[in-house]
Amino acid sequence: MLRLYDVSDGEPMGAAATAEENLSLLDAGVHARSRFRSVDDPARFALYSVHTDSLPTLPPGTERRSEHTLVAVREFRRVPLAASSLAMTLFTAKPDRAVPVVAAIAHFVERAVDLYQPGYLLLAHSLEEPRTSLLLMAVHDSSALRAGATGAFSLDALLPELAPLLAQAPEHYEYCPEPEAVPVGGAVSPYAV
DSSP states (O other): OEEEEEOOTTSOOTHHHHHHHHTOTTSTTEEEEEEEEESSOTTEEEEEEEESSSOOOOOTTOOGGGEEOEEEEEEEEOSSOOOSEEEEEEEEBOTTOHHHHHHHHHHHHHHHHHHHOOSEEEEEEESSOTTEEEEEEEEOHHHHHHHTOGGGGOOTTTHHHHGGGBSSOOEEEEEOOOGGGOOSSOSSOTTOO
16 A cells, blocks of 8 residues: 655644554554655655555545555565665556556566565556556665665666656655654664565
8 A cells, every 4th residue: 555645844744644543553454564755855755555454444534546555566575674775666657658667667677686686676556546656675775785786776777768658757755764663773664665
């Protein structure tokens, strides 16, 4: 599940806080949860969560378009997860261009997994809005640097191919740990991804 929301400057999170409370790590149905902040707009957040049970009900007043049930296209996970960086990119395809966008990103994912074995890599699309795709990547920075693998996770080579297929520029998000879930020993919460 992916929930997108904005937080106004100087205002409490309001409905967004209520929405996050519904996805509390204490809820039995939430297996993992990661919060991300937009690189370009610090007031824009994304909450990614994996549910083992049925999805939580939406809080009153939550806009349906900000909710996405994700369908995995490609997923790679190393166990145990050893990651120090977690990033997410959202892609919105032009009408009738969702399939070529997903295919191009899937090729990127397969290459990255084959060559560099990241900690976690997920390509998914939204069930409610199939033109929206998500790419979630987790790497252990020191391991990636030692292997010279940082180039594998750069989207720079992919963007020229995708640009004509996208309705807007990709939205880049960085991991933004929740204060109550930050582990003492690392930058990425053990409940992430």
